[in-house]
Amino acid sequence: MAQLELKQASIELDNSLKIMDQLSLSVAPGDFITILGGNGAGKSTLFNAITGNLRLTEGIIELNKTNITQLSEEKRATYIARVFQDPKNGTAPRMTVAENLALAMKRGEKRKIFKRREIKSNRDYFHDLCASIGNGLENHLDTPTGNLSGGQRQALSLLMATMKDPDLLLLDEHTAALDPKTAKQLMSLTQKFVTKKNLTCLMITHHMEDALNFGNRLIVLEKGCIKKDFNQEEKAKLQLEDLLRFF
Ligand SMILES: Nc1ncnc2c1ncn2[C@@H]1O[C@H](COP(=O)(O)OP(=O)(O)OP(=O)(O)O)[C@@H](O)[C@H]1O
Numbered sequence: 001m002a003q004l005e006l007k008q009a010s011i012e013l014d015n016s017l018k019i020m021d022q023l024s025l026s027v028a029p030g031d032f033i034t035i036l037g038g039n040g041a042g043k044s045t046l047f048n049a050i051t052g053n054l055r056l057t058e059g060i061i062e063l064n065k066t067n068i069t070q071l072s073e074e075k076r077a078t079y080i081a082r083v084f085q086d087p088k089n090g091t092a093p094r095m096t097v098a099e100n101l102a103l104a105m106k107r108g109e110k111r112k113i114f115k116r117r118e119i120k121s122n123r124d125y126f127h128d129l130c131a132s133i134g135n136g137l138e139n140h141l142d143t144p145t146g147n148l149s150g151g152q153r154q155a156l157s158l159l160m161a162t163m164k165d166p167d168l169l170l171l172d173e174h175t176a177a178l179d180p181k182t183a184k185q186l187m188s189l190t191q192k193f194v195t196k197k198n199l200t201c202l203m204i205t206h207h208m209e210d211a212l213n214f215g216n217r218l219i220v221l222e223k224g225c226i227k228k229d230f231n232q233e234e235k236a237k238l239q240l241e242d243l244l245r246f247f
Pocket residue numbers: 013019037038039040041042043044045046
C-alpha cells in the first residue's frame with residue numbers, strides 16, 4: 001500500500017504544448033481510483049508521468065513521502081506495476097507462462113535472469129497461482145504466452161503485476177481488448193487481487209459502468225487536468241447520466 005502525491009505536475013513538450021497542466025493529485029494508501037476522460041484527455045500521460053516514462057517539466061511526484069521526480073523508470077518499476085491494454089504488452093511471447101512468472105518474481109532485482117532450477121522449484125507455486133485465476137492457465141505452464149488467448153494473457157499480466165505486491169498498481173484500460181464476458185471475468189479478478197492484497201490502484205477505463213462499479217474514488221481528466229474528483233460518498237450517488245455530461 002502506498003501514498004502517491006503529484007504536486008502541480010506539468011509536462012510541456014518541445015513545441016510548448018502542455019500535455020499535463022499543473023495537475024495535483026493525492027492518492028491515499030488503499031485507494032482504488034477509477035479514471036475517465038475522452039481521447040487525448042491525458043490519462044496515459046498521467047500514468048507515464050507516474051512510471052517515469054515521461055518526465056515532469058514542472059512539479060513533484062512523491063511516493064510514500066519520498067520525492068521520486070528524478071528517479072529512473074527502471075527504479076520506479078520496483079514499486080510500481082502497470083498492466084496495458086494490449087495483451088501482447090505484458091508478457092514475453094516466446095517465453096512460457098512459467099518463464100514469464102519466474103521473470104516477474106525478479107521484479108525489482110538488478111539481474112532479471114532466472115535459472116531453470118528456479119522454475120522447477122517454483123512449479124507448484126506457479127501452478128497454484130494460475131489455478132487461483134480460474135481460466136485454466138495452470139494447464140499451460142509450458143505454453144509460450146504468444147499461444148494463449150487474449151483473456152488468458154491479460155490475466156497472466158495481472159498476476160505478474162501483482163505477485164510481488166507492488167506499492168502501486170496502474171491499470172491502463174487493461175480490459176479494453178477483451179470480449180465482454182472475458183472483460184467481466186478480468187474485472188472480478190482485478191477486484192479480488194486489489195482487495196486481498198490491499199493494493200493502491202489507479203484504473204483507466206472507457207467503460208463508465210466499471211468506473212462506477214469499482215473503486216472508492218472516481219476522477220475525470222480533461223486537457224491534462226483533473227476536471228472532477230468524486231470521493232467515496234459522491235461516487236456512491238453517481239449515475240451513468242451524471243458521467244455522460246463530461247463527454
Ligand atoms: N510522448 C508524447 N509526445 C507528444 N505528444 C504526446 C506524448 N504523449 C502524449 N501526447 C499527447 O498528449 C495528449 C494526451 O495523450 P494521452 O495518450 O495521455 O491521452 P489519453 O487520455 O490516454 O487518450 P486515449 O483515451 O485516446 O488513450 C494527446 O494529445 C497526445 O497526442
